[in-house]
Amino acid sequence: MPVQYKPPEDGEPIVIRNAVFEKVPNKPIVLYILGDGIGPEIVSVAMEVADKAVELAYGSSRQIKWMEVYAGEKAEKLTGNRLPQETIDALQKYRVVLKGPLETPVGGGWRSINVAIRLLLDTYANVRPIKYVQGIESPLKNPERIDWVIVRENTDDLYKGLEWTWDSPEAAKLRKFLREELKVEVDEDCGIGIKPISRWRTQRVARFAYRFALNNKRRSVTIMHKGNVMKYTEGAFREWAYEVALKEFRDYVVTEDEVNKLYGGKVPAGKILVNDRMADNMFAQLVTRPESYDVVLAPNVNGDYISELAASLMGNVGMIGAANVGDTAVMVEAMHGTAPKYAGKNVANPTSEIRAIELLLRFMNWTEAANLLDKAITEAIRQRKVTQDIARYMGVTPLGTREYGKALMEIMETLK
Helix, strand or coil, X not given: CCCCCCCCCCCECCEEECCXXXXXCCCEEEEEECCCCCHHHHHHHHHHHHHHHHHHHHCCCCCCEEEXXXXXXXXXXXXXXXXXXXXXXXXXXXXXXXXXXCCCCCCCCCCCHHHHHHHHHCCCEEEEEEECCCCCCCCCCCHHHXXXXXXXXXXXXXXXXXXXXXXXXXXXXXXXHHHHHCCCCCCCCCCEECCCCCHHHHHHHHHHHHHXXXXXXXXXXXXXXXXXXXXXXXXXXXXXXXXXXXXXXXXXXXXXXXXXXXXXXXXXXXXXXXXXXXXXXXXXXXXXXXXXXXXXXXXXXXXXXXXXXXXXXXXXXXXXXXXXXXXXXXXEEECCCCCHHHCCCCCCCCHHHHHHXXXXXXXXXXXXXXXXXXXXXXXXXXXXXXXXXXXXXXXXXXXCHXXXXXXXXXXXXXXX
């Protein structure tokens, strides 16, 4: 059954060009997708908390005009389709969306709707800021050294889903082609996936990472890759990322080789260090030398892996929000999944969705509201007003999802 979406009468679309929020009206329309599992609970609370922050920061002069669109389980129940055409049309028109986690089955079933929306909007840069908050239990001895931003290429690599089961006609054709045309032997019982990494997709996300580093006064950009083995995909990612740095940002960056050869091992004042690390080494060094890294630029799969490690080292994946940024669109979301066993129990931590909205507010230059959210989360942890995922380490009675949201709003009142 088709659905009809009615936009808020007093709302206006946001205009984004070249990954910059060019026009943000005082009452911007932002789409939201509640998601699956714990999604409806955490998204609803996050929106309520964000609305309070905007109200406290700007009074009645600004207001986010939320507009729900359907995807995932709710969409399937209403329309028989997990990503109906009406939702696609709305996403393409308004191009700014808050998304709850959506279920993706393992080993079969439907393809990831999360990935489908990123590809639909061409949000090629996934941005995940990860900074330690005092009071969170971390496995590291010195977690206060954690202050990273993972910039992950979002539209290329294995996540394009170009793969075929071992017993499919397509896999048989590919094995035959590899054997007969390229003289490459592949076992007959192999499933086959293709890992495309293109020059222009790499260079646009590298360009975004360097601009982000400049605009946010970051210290370095480290290119993460496994180019010694995957020479013409991840090795090329490394080369193309350096090419952008040296051709387009020459006045602002210095490479690690230049620092060692020309500057006695010290980065010149006002310069951003650009270096690279092998993916396996990167995992080790985030644990042993967290202070040595700042912005990490990675291909799609590596970026997913390293984000999870980074968030875990910080102490809690449920505390991290993510933004998917394209030249003309932004989708913000929680970093974690649907956690179905906690759905409907009022126990889930909504902080990841709140952090996602905080990121959106920063892109909108609604900095005062974003800062309120950040300070409220930090203060809630200091006061030990937390949900069960954190409370069990603190030895305190946990707040429910809704109660935690109310606590944040009360804290913001005191901060204001």
